[in-house]
Amino acid sequence: MTAEIQDIFQFVLKQAPFSELPESAASYFSKHIQVVYLSKSNQQDWLQDSQPNLYLIRSGIIDLISAKDEVIGRMSEGDYFGYPSLLTGDAIQNHIEVQKDGLVYILKEHDFDFLRREYKPFEQYFVRAHANRLLASRYKQQSETWSERKISELMTKEAVTITPDASIRDAARLISEHRVSSIMITEHDRLVGVVTDRDLRNRVLAQDRDPCASLAEIMTKKPKHIFENNRVFSALHLMLKHNIHHLPVLNEAYKPLGMLTSTDLLRQQKSDPVQLIGRIYKAQNLLSIKNYAQEIPDLLRQFSYHIEDISLIGKLLSGLTDALTSRLIYLYQQQHGAAPCRFAWICFGSQAREEQTLHSDQDNGLLLPDNIDESAREYFAKLGAFVCEQLNECGIRSCPGNIMASNSECRGTVAQWSERFSRWILSPTPKAMLNCKIYFDMRFIDGASDLYAALSQSLANISKNELFYAAMATDINANSVPIGIFQQFKLEKDKGKHKYLDLKKRGVAIINDVVRLYALKAGVARANTLERLEALNKGALLAKSDINNLKDCWRFLTQLRLKTQINREGLPGNCINPESLSSLEKHQLKEAFYLVKQAQQASAFKFARGSL
């Protein structure tokens, strides 16, 4: 006789699908299982092809890992695994990693089939679970590229527009007719304002305003907006930063195309790193900011497994640094009073190019109005010191070159900054060239954007003579691509015996330098290398095929570089040992370096007249 063990039976009875089945099903299950103890040391013994089983976790924590070594899911008490191959007869693809040792119940194929035959809901439960898992993985595949998608692909609502002289009632009617939650107000096809259903409640009903009044009275003027070609990530960032739920989408000519709502984005992906940015923007004190900052490295590591375009990590990290900076500035003003005059916080280098890594250090500065007085300068000296110090504590290291807002040289008025730049441009010494490489990659972070616009304008006006470009081209060509005449890698050696290739210094940085040179020449006011190339596409300075080649190279090298940063192997940062690459990767890497070399030489020919 087979005896029933109460402990098992009571547990099984509580689990789906048995809770919905006659007790006899749980009883059958309880009498036919084997009980095993899973630990790290025997994890490889389970989920074997030779004996497909159903596994039910009684205790412990187990990760299910796919053949591609991605974590499919973390499982604990009451979770099943092993059923897909029981249902389909296909070979077992996944394996497990035990996180916390524990007990697992095993039901053999024969007994699983019996329950399947006898109890339809039992079969349905596992068929559905299997379908869900397939769906989840397909959803993951889709969402892997979510961030790369253009805004225009996500917009679900077409542009509903009205002119500002229309009445509030007209707008309300149009909103309800189109079943939307907001409306865009346009004049000559250009966006001038937005009204949401919430505005109708708060600004009209609650204030007893006459519905016949003009819409212009209640609309949000100069609303935040986004362009159709921007990425989803930027939209999320903007919405979280300003706490808005409706974002008008415009084309390049500022013509409204549609409205992007926070619901549209939520439907896309609940991405943790992006939510972290949102939490940082809402942090109420230093301690919570620091706590959030601590989550960054781990979060990034997880995130990097789930995205295809790994160069997005750079954007994400810069986004996080932007958020930290903004919030620190806000907190400082909360504690020490609002800034005495307008200012702009700007960043340089990798943060500006949005290619930050976990090892990047700070490069930032403060831009002040020309009429600033001494006491105001003192305020900003303290603000700069505070923000830089706190960023350092958040894991974004202080800049060894002291390019930081805590340094008085990096806190200047528009005139002072322009003066510094023109000095470098007019007397292009090697030291000046080094500065140009850092400072010409510049981006606005927080504060008064018109100050930043004024500086950009002023910089564009500084006439750059041939000598300057020639000096930059010469400087770029001083750095060599690590490819020998016979197409073999030229490796560097560190103090130990490691041989390596420096992907940043000898690859990505050269592309950045070449592209910066062309961008300066063409007057492109962007800092991100890919965006610069995109903008150069419109001019004739660089051939389209060259632009595409540079883009591909940049992506490839960046991807390789970030991948090695994530799987560190004891080499200096940004470096790889080519032996660790697959033969395809080696081949691609050589091709990439070859293209970089060509672009480098072409720039010398173009700007330095081949005077090298």
Added chain:
Amino acid sequence: MEWLSRSLAKWRYKHLLFSQAELVVLDLELTGLDPKQHEIVSAGWLPIKNMRIEVKDAQHYLNKEVQSLEQSPVYHGIDSAQLASGYSLKTLLLALQQAIHGNVLVGHNVQMDWAFLKTAFQQFNLNVKPALMLDTMQIDKRRVLKQGYPLAQDALTLNACRMRYGLPLHQLHDALGDALATAELLLAQSQAICLGGKCKIADLT
């Protein structure tokens, strides 16, 4: 020369890999703690083969010939009405004989159970000798003492030992439930002691 062949068998078993041994995990419910005076109320046991607890081969016998339950139902919850549906003590012992004779017998404080069984087997003139006995309580006692911790009272109860390995709290039900809880404990102990290496029975004695 029976002791010689017995000791040879014992030696062989000790050098057997845990994964290759056949073990029987047993628990008894009793009316008291004195084998001379008290009785076996029920017995539950199940085998471990290849480090898997075979629940389908679990056995549970109630002894319908218990003379006096006294206060013991407080502990095991078995009343005389339930007992009436049980088996004769001899049937119980014969089934158990088949399961444990020449095998490795495992129990939590197995010496106590064995004292009762020895008396009972003698009573029916049955010759039953397990090849080897493993005691999950002694295993934990040694482990705790080796780590230099003092032994608190109640530190060696079945649930206290299970907690040391993160096993779920076990509701004390009946002999068979306790046998399962003991078997699970032994699996956890073997993993902890041998850390993934091939565990020999000797490592657990």
